[in-house]
Amino acid sequence: MTHSRFVRFTRQDGRATIELTDAGPLNIIGSEAISALTDAFRAIGPDTDARVVVFRGAGEKAFIGGADIHEAFIGGADIHEMVTLEQSSAEVFIRRLAGLCEAIRDCPLPVIARLAGWCLGGGLEVAMCCDLRIAESGARFGMPEVAVGIPSVIHAALMPALIGASHSAWLLMTGETIDARTAADWGLVHEVLAPEMLDPRIDELTAKLAEFGPHAVRQQKRLLNKWFDMTIHGAIEDSVEQFGRSFLTGEPQQHMQAFLSRKRQK
Numbered sequence: 001m002t003h004s005r006f007v008r009f010t011r012q013d014g015r016a017t018i019e020l021t022d023a024g025p026l027n028i029i030g031s032e033a034i035s036a037l038t039d040a041f042r043a044i045g046p047d048t049d050a051r052v053v054v055f056r057g058a059g060e061k062a063f064i065g066g067a068d069i070h071e072a073f074i075g076g077a078d079i080h081e082m083v084t085l086e087q088s089s090a091e092v093f094i095r096r097l098a099g100l101c102e103a104i105r106d107c108p109l110p111v112i113a114r115l116a117g118w119c120l121g122g123g124l125e126v127a128m129c130c131d132l133r134i135a136e137s138g139a140r141f142g143m144p145e146v147a148v149g150i151p152s153v154i155h156a157a158l159m160p161a162l163i164g165a166s167h168s169a170w171l172l173m174t175g176e177t178i179d180a181r182t183a184a185d186w187g188l189v190h191e192v193l194a195p196e197m198l199d200p201r202i203d204e205l206t207a208k209l210a211e212f213g214p215h216a217v218r219q220q221k222r223l224l225n226k227w228f229d230m231t232i233h234g235a236i237e238d239s240v241e242q243f244g245r246s247f248l249t250g251e252p253q254q255h256m257q258a259f260l261s262r263k264r265q266k
Contacts, residue, residue, distance in 0.1 A: 006036040014051035014210035026065030027057035034100050041103040051210040056114035063115045064123025083256040091244040097122050098154040104129040105225050108218040115139045125155040133189040135180045136198045142177035149251030153239035163187045
């Protein structure tokens with residue numbers, strides 16, 4: 001096992017586990033956590049002894065609760081990362097998150113997302129980039145970006161292909177969350193299990209995938225990703241600029257500051 005800030009990495013019997021750590025109780029990701037996870041996924045690809053990756057958040061409260069509009073630690077200073085963004089820095093930030101999503105999609109190994117608790121915003125985009133999504137029955141999913149003045153962008157573009165235009169419109173336009181059973185009915189997750197059955201089922205899947213021919217599994221993943229890229233690449237690139245432009249309106253700053261003020265008053 002290796003453990004650096006934000007990432008705990010373990011490997012046993014062909015199964016690699018990448019765990020987001022030290023990101024608060026809801027596993028909120030800022031730039032440093034995003035970069036650390038990206039490096040971890042890029043590093044596992046050449047590992048010929050690994051057959052499958054399980055991606056999880058620490059604890060049971062969240063897989064990834066979203067991107068950081070609270071505290072980020074950059075250069076040793078506590079700041080509210082996203083609320084300080086402007087157009088150019090917003091594009092840098094969102095491209096960094098897109099880089100993590102692409103690192104997961106480009107990882108030649110199949111990636112299983114272990115989804116417990118909250119999976120919101122950037123966390124749901126990350127989950128959608130995983131090949132298999134296994135959720136516990138108490139998990140909840142949502143894309144709340146519109147509530148803080150920004151559109152859902154980059155790999156939210158995967159959503160219509162996964163769950164259809166109508167369901168995508170509901171999640172992206174209302175900002176409301178859905179429960180695990182609804183997520184399964186819509187095709188957002190593959191299976192929903194009681195909490196005590198989540199890890200045994202993932203163990204079963206990893207054992208099965210580890211038994212398959214590694215070249216065939218990697219080839220199949222490459223083909224699946226190629227099929228997706230034929231339809232979403234342009235949408236992702238266009239959305240980066242739209243994300244940056246949203247910070248020209250002042251709405252992100254206004255809504256995020258209001259959110260932080262409400263949190264301080266509680």
